Amino acid sequence: MKVVITDLDMVSIENEKKVFDAAGVPYELKQLHTEEALIEGxxxxxxxxxxxxxxxxxxxxxxxxxxxxxxxxxxxDSIDVPAATKHGIQVGNVPDYGMNEVADHAVSLSLALLRKVDMLNRRTKTEVWDYSACIPIRRFSTMTVGVVGLGRIGRNFAAKMSALGFKVVGYDPYYKETPETSFIEAVSFDEVVERADVISLHCPADGNEGLMNRDVFKRMKKTAFLINVARGAIVNDKDLDEALKSGEIAGAGLDTVSIEPAPPDYFLFKNDNLLVTPHMAWYSEEAGAELQRKVAEEAVRFAKGEPIHYPINKLDK
Known part of the structure; x- marks a missing residue:
């Protein structure tokens, strides 16, 4: 079986090459971004x-x-999984390569917003040495973090925020408490919205499109912050823009938006109470190498007729 890497923005495919060459599986890297190019290539x-x-x-x-x-x-979400299932095509992913990095990025955005680091940095360098503009800032141990989605990354984020002193509440319809996660208080989505000082999204986009919308922002605390390191479609960007401008919520930290790549003049970016990064929460040198290796290993397993580790869909045998 031949593997085609349809598109990749990594510096090299040396990690894949080692796996494919060792297994004797032919492969080729292309840069195909349209239906026509994919079909031809x-x-x-x-x-x-x-x-x-x-x-x-x-x-x-x-x-x-x-x-x-x-x-x-x-x-x-870039793959039509129902269509793949209909065509008898197995779909897989790599769910655990950047688990720590994504959780760490959500922590970083949360703390930067809560401690008002960006605002104070800009003010100190361009205006005046004076902390009064940041008042009030609260002690972490008096605050509640709400986690929407308690899979691998959500639980990882929750554990790190708990270690910093935050009370943690979480919502996930599939969540089951374990001894290791007993510090998470499982509540309804509505309770997360109403109680949390920080709401961090770690759920899939499928079935959650527009979950964070005008109605939800109105029910959040005016002092609360939204963090999204998951998928842009979960948040209604226009509603978030209104909430940020009106002071309905205190701010947001986003690693993903509805349109990617977003241009520098994207309407959301005009809000000073927004921190945004270019969908890179997953990234570290180690995570990138692990991702490339695991993709290649999954392809080799399939090519050799072995069970893959991370199946997304179930096919009729």
Whole structure:
């Protein structure tokens, strides 16, 4: 079986090369970003390794040899999974490569907002040496963090915020408490919204589009902050813009927005109470290397007829 890496923004594919060469699996890196380019460039592929390219049903219809699609990352919203299942195509991902990095980034955004680091940095360097503009700032142990989505990353984030002294409440319809997560108080989504001083999103976009909208922002504390290191579609950006401008919430820290890549003049970015990073919460040198290696290992397992580690869909045998 041949693997085609449809698109990749990494510096090199040395990590994949080591895995593929050791297994004797042929591979090729291309940069294909449209349906037409994917159809033309993947005719000889059996397995697709995908970073950002959208694998639609049209692409699958035109490429009947494709048997496995593995995504560089956690989310698979760029792949039409129901269509893949219908076509008998296995879909996989790598859910655990950047777990610590994403949680750490959510912690970093939270603390920067709560301690008003960005505002004080700008004011101190350009206006005056005076902390009075940041008043009030509260002690972490008096505050509550709300976690929406208690999977690997959500639990990781929750543990780190708990270690810093925050009370943690969380919502996830599939969550089951373990001895290691007994510090999390499982509550309803509405309770998270109303009680939390920081709400951090760690749920999938599928089924949660527009979850954070005008109605939710109105029910949040005016002093509360929103953190999103998950998927842009979970937040209604226009409603968030209104909430930030009106003071309905105190601020937000985003690693992802509805349109990516977002231009520098994106309307949300005009808000001084917004911190934003370019969808890089997953990144560290170590996480990048782990991701590349695990994608290649999944492709090799499939090519050799072995069970893959991270299946997304179930196929009829």
């Amino acid at each position: 993947c005719k000889d592929a059996d397995i697709l390794a995908v970073q950002y390219a959208k694998i639609t049903e049209k692409v699958m219809d035109a490429l009947p040899n494709i048997k496995f699609i593995v995504r560089y990352g956690v989310g698979v």
